[in-house]
Amino acid sequence: MKQKEKKHSTGESPLRQQVAALPFRISEGKCVEILLITSRDTGRFIIPKGWPKKGQKPTDAAAMEAYEEAGAFGKVAKKPVGSYTYWKRGDGNFERLQVLVYPLEVKKHRASWPEKGERRMAWLSTEDAALIVDEPDLASLIRNFKGPACKD
Template structure:
């Protein structure tokens, strides 16, 4: 278990809310419409966005980009400003904790054939409306439904 997850679990045991970061990988279809990628969770196999714990020494958007590579096998340009936030209940060993998630948009430039969690997850490209229907978290579902093609400023990408 990563040190940041251990720290988060300690906070959760004290009743404090904890934080994660997430990426919504997106691309444009041949018609110029936005499509988003969802991945299945390892345990329940529900569709989710790639997400994880903050990483020591890395910004939230950099950590979200790393999670997208590990969980969804995608590389790309991540937007500077968060696209939004959502909260959900995370199952720990013997309790549920409330987690606040900061979401960043990741413009996919490359899909990897092999990636760290390829054997543990499935990935799917969907319209934002279809993705919103598959997502259990209401705030994330709303964020997906209202997703518009980002117009990054020249210095907005890393």
Template sequence: MKKAKRKPGEKRSQIAAMPIRHAADGSTEILLVTSRTTRRWIVPKGWPMKGLKDRDAAAREAYEEAGVIGRVSEKPAGRYTYWKRMNDHFALCEVKLYLLEVEQQLDSWAEQHQRDLHWFTLADAADIVDEPELSTAIRKLDMQLAIAA
């Protein structure tokens, strides 16, 4: 079976987890990982997985890339678009963001030697990520959580 050709400029879909935890002072922190190639700070993300709901695929990405396990939101907490660097071109991707309340952080995981990870305050995370729309989604999350509290 031949893959359907994408039209130029057509967005590709990705899924991502926004792993969060509550710090001792009551503030919310988000776990960011570095991308493997450019080493910029991102949320754990990847392509949709056949046989898995998007939310479960997002949780799997967080497990593989950051070694975290937790409760994932049923609906996306936001979306953003960015240009993904491929081998010979860039692809425009739309990423669905799922909130993942971290319940456990593992001592070892699949990609631990390929990425760095760090817990950031939401404000610092919004400042450090390169993608403007991801930064906005993190800032909105900060406001959503403040309203819910």
């Protein structure tokens, strides 16, 4: 299946696109908290992401990833809050991908979901979440996510 590609003005090869959810909630203290999960292969902290299925809206694909990977349900924003790039490990190779990130306000968290037990999860302040993700553009996106920051 061919994924959407973004053309670069720098003459680089176009990047294939994935979609991601940025799961968040507003805490009792009225601050934004981000839900991070670990990747299954490396254990790095990431946000739920994946490939949209043919004919699927990007927002629906982002919501599906949040459910499958983290058991999170909620309201997805219609527009992405931004994007980031990362290197995806393949069988003996790496591919640079662009990820469109859609905020998802978590309203419910299921007790059971498809990838439960395969990943760890953590609710973190925007600053803490930004510190532990590896991708600089994702860290910047999280750090700049609108809403009040949590205070220690």
